[in-house]
Amino acid sequence: xxxxxxxxxxxxxxxxxxxxxxIGIYIVMFILFSLASKNFLVIQNIKGIFNNFxxxxxxxxxxxxxxxxxxxxxxxxxxxxxxxxxxxxxxxxNIEVPTPVVFLIAIVIGCTVGLINGIIITKVGINPIIxxxxxxxxxxxxxxxxxxxxxxxxxxxxxxxxxxxIGNVFPITTIYIIVAFVILTLVLKFTRFxxxxxxxxxxxxxxxxxxxxxxxxKIISYVISGFFCSIAGLLLISQLGSGRPEYGxxxxxEVLTIIVLGGVVVGGGKxxxxxxxxxxIIIQTISNGMVLLAVxxxxxxxxxxxxxxxxxxxxxxxxxxxxxxx
Amino acid sequence: xxxxxxxEVSQKKKSVxxxxxxxxxxxxxxxxxxxxxxxxxxxxxxxxxxxxxxxxFIGIVAAVLTMVMISGEIDFSVGGxxxxxxxxxxxxxxxxxxxxxxxIIALAAGAAMGAFNGMLVTVIGVNSIMATIGTMFIWRxxxxxxxxxxxxxxxxxxxxxxxxxxxxxxxxxxIVLLVIIFVLTYVIMNHSKWGRRIYAxxxxxxxxxxxxxxxxxxxxxxxxxxxxxxxxxGLILTSLSAVGMPQHGQGLELxxxxxIILGGTVLGGGKGQxxxxxxxxxxxxxxxxxxxxxxxxxxxxxxVQGSVLIIVVSTYEIGQAMKRRRM
Numbered sequence: 072x073x074x075x076x077x078x079x080x081x082x083x084x085x086x087x088x089x090x091x092x093x094i095g096i097y098i099v100m101f102i103l104f105s106l107a108s109k110n111f112l113v114i115q116n117i118k119g120i121f122n123n124f125x126x127x128x129x130x131x132x133x134x135x136x137x138x139x140x141x142x143x144x145x146x147x148x149x150x151x152x153x154x155x156x157x158x159x160x161x162x163x164x165n166i167e168v169p170t171p172v173v174f175l176i177a178i179v180i181g182c183t184v185g186l187i188n189g190i191i192i193t194k195v196g197i198n199p200i201i202x203x204x205x206x207x208x209x210x211x212x213x214x215x216x217x218x219x220x221x222x223x224x225x226x227x228x229x230x231x232x233x234x235x236x237i238g239n240v241f242p243i244t245t246i247y248i249i250v251a252f253v254i255l256t257l258v259l260k261f262t263r264f265x266x267x268x269x270x271x272x273x274x275x276x277x278x279x280x281x282x283x284x285x286x287x288x289k290i291i292s293y294v295i296s297g298f299f300c301s302i303a304g305l306l307l308i309s310q311l312g313s314g315r316p317e318y319g320x321x322x323x324x325e326v327l328t329i330i331v332l333g334g335v336v337v338g339g340g341k342x343x344x345x346x347x348x349x350x351x352i353i354i355q356t357i358s359n360g361m362v363l364l365a366v367x368x369x370x371x372x373x374x375x376x377x378x379x380x381x382x383x384x385x386x387x388x389x390x391x392x393x394x395x396x397x
Numbered sequence: 398x399x400x401x402x403x404x405e406v407s408q409k410k411k412s413v414x415x416x417x418x419x420x421x422x423x424x425x426x427x428x429x430x431x432x433x434x435x436x437x438x439x440x441x442x443x444x445x446x447x448x449x450x451x452x453x454f455i456g457i458v459a460a461v462l463t464m465v466m467i468s469g470e471i472d473f474s475v476g477g478x479x480x481x482x483x484x485x486x487x488x489x490x491x492x493x494x495x496x497x498x499x500x501i502i503a504l505a506a507g508a509a510m511g512a513f514n515g516m517l518v519t520v521i522g523v524n525s526i527m528a529t530i531g532t533m534f535i536w537r538x539x540x541x542x543x544x545x546x547x548x549x550x551x552x553x554x555x556x557x558x559x560x561x562x563x564x565x566x567x568x569x570x571x572i573v574l575l576v577i578i579f580v581l582t583y584v585i586m587n588h589s590k591w592g593r594r595i596y597a598x599x600x601x602x603x604x605x606x607x608x609x610x611x612x613x614x615x616x617x618x619x620x621x622x623x624x625x626x627x628x629x630x631g632l633i634l635t636s637l638s639a640v641g642m643p644q645h646g647q648g649l650e651l652x653x654x655x656x657i658i659l660g661g662t663v664l665g666g667g668k669g670q671x672x673x674x675x676x677x678x679x680x681x682x683x684x685x686x687x688x689x690x691x692x693x694x695x696x697x698x699x700x701v702q703g704s705v706l707i708i709v710v711s712t713y714e715i716g717q718a719m720k721r722r723r724m
Contacts, residue, residue: 196714198664200526208703215696369541376534387523
């Protein structure tokens with residue numbers, strides 16, 4: 072009896088998350104785009120949609136972890152750019168560092184940035200948005216050290232990293248994202264770290280009083296975010312075939328929209344990766360649809376900003392239980 | 398918690414005046430050192446007047462943003478607002494509208510943008526940081542759309558005067574605007590009922606609400622004024638550069654917010670001084686101007702800007718922690 076009730080309540084819990092609404096929105100949007108443009112429902116285009124969200128998907132994996140813990144990370148775009156351009160420089164013909172070492176260096180860079188973010192935010196106690204906004208500028212500035220090198224990627228292994236299609240249809244990058252999301256979901260569900268993270272996001276003081284090492288868990292979450300930034304940086308240079316200092320600019324806006332649309336509550340404590348994955352597909356489909364419908368480039372920027380504001384407004388309305396007095 | 402904050406507010410009067418005085422001393426020292434190291438370029442008419450002009454539009458925006466930040470909110474969209482205003486001005490001038498009308502339309506557009514931010518924050522209840530990051534991209538995107546991504550010439554007697562005019566042939570007009578805005582905000586914050594309400598809201602919104610302050614209205618008016626002054630800043634920048642381009646004001650929020658925090662305003666609100674903001678703006682503008690004069694690359698300056706933001710906030714937070722330990 073109890074078991075049946077438990078299952079039922081889990082299903083109801085799923086219905087209460089924004090995920091079903093997201094699936095509904097996506098189906099409607101899919102039909103609309105298919106009707107509006109004859110180039111939308113073509114296997115080539117669908118392949119493109121899935122391959123194009125590789126970078127944002129990997130980035131949102133890390134930021135989701137940070138945001139569930141009540142934190143925030145605006146420095147992801149710059150960190151990915153830094154990891155990307157440093158690896159691209161190291162892969163240049165006249166330097167030729169072995170590929171595994173390059174990967175290691177990229178990952179160390181990302182994790183170091185995450186560690187710095189985490190230490191400043193937890194040990195010094197600065198607002199995460201201000202910290203990561205500062206880091207965004209600093210790291211983007213560091214990226215420009217290599218601005219005049221203009222490295223190209225000739226390494227076949229790195230090229231293939233973000234470009235292969237399995238069975239000529241299914242992009243390998245989507246598999247990375249699914250693997251990352253599944254592993255992180257399991258970590259959140261079944262490890263102490265995951266449960267602690269949700270507790271911290273729900274109520275940090277309570278978590279501290281309950282004996283959770285709040286600072287340590289938070290720092291780890293920023294390091295995880297940094298790790299995924301470096302993976303995203305490698306995918307960036309793999310897909311674009313070169314290293315430029317401006318890669319990854321504005322990624323934070325896109326990723327923020329995806330995550331909040333995916334049902335991760337701003338301020339922490341709630342969120343699941345299924346929602347984030349569907350939001351990822353939705354946002355990428357919107358971008359793709361705007362290209363197919365020939366929306367001007369600059370108008371797309373407006374639409375993306377408006378989408379973020381809309382999504383955050385809905386989030387605010389949803390999480391507001393009582394009438395807000397002030 | 399509330400009591401502690403209130404106690405700090407009453408105690409603060411003396412100490413913040415001290416902090417502001419220290420900032421001004423630092424400013425004078427910096428100016429002296431920079432004039433010596435950067436001679437003969439730094440302290441010359443050719444550098445000082447553009448520096449003051451540049452500083453004026455940052456200061457105008459910072460003064461009103463200080464009011465918003467003291468009330469516990471923040472507006473990151475000022476940079477986007479400046480970009481949109483610049484583009485709007487250029488487009489309207491190209492259509493052949495008279496200068497005074499363009500100024501009025503631009504300020505009205507700024508008011509509309511501020512009102513939109515205010516509505517999002519007060520009516521819907523969105524976190525102001527998130528809301529204004531979103532609207533920042535919207536404003537800049539509209540700016541790009543208006544001019545199609547190009548920079549357009551914006552020449553008109555009225556617009557030219559706003560940024561490059563002189564009063565009595567000596568005083569640059571932007572400085573006059575800067576002084577007016579700072580005097581107004583200083584009087585409002587230190588000698589009016591409304592200013593006291595803003596401090597009260599920042600310190601404790603619930604207590605302010607319970608004692609009969611219309612919290613939402615005060616916050617809304619703050620955002621509205623912030624929008625208007627940001628577009629005034631956009632007009633000055635358009636006039637200074639004589640072009641309206643959508644990249645105007647990009648990354649400016651970093652400079653403005655760090656100079657406000659350097660001036661002693663606290664992120665959560667409730668504390669802050671208009672004079673401190675003035676000192677912060679002067680210090681950072683002089684620093685960045687000096688770096689430019691010394692031929693430092695822009696991206697190094699960007700690193701400095703980010704570091705300044707983090708260092709300034711860290712200093713405050715570490716100071717607070719030490720104060721708490723002493724208590």
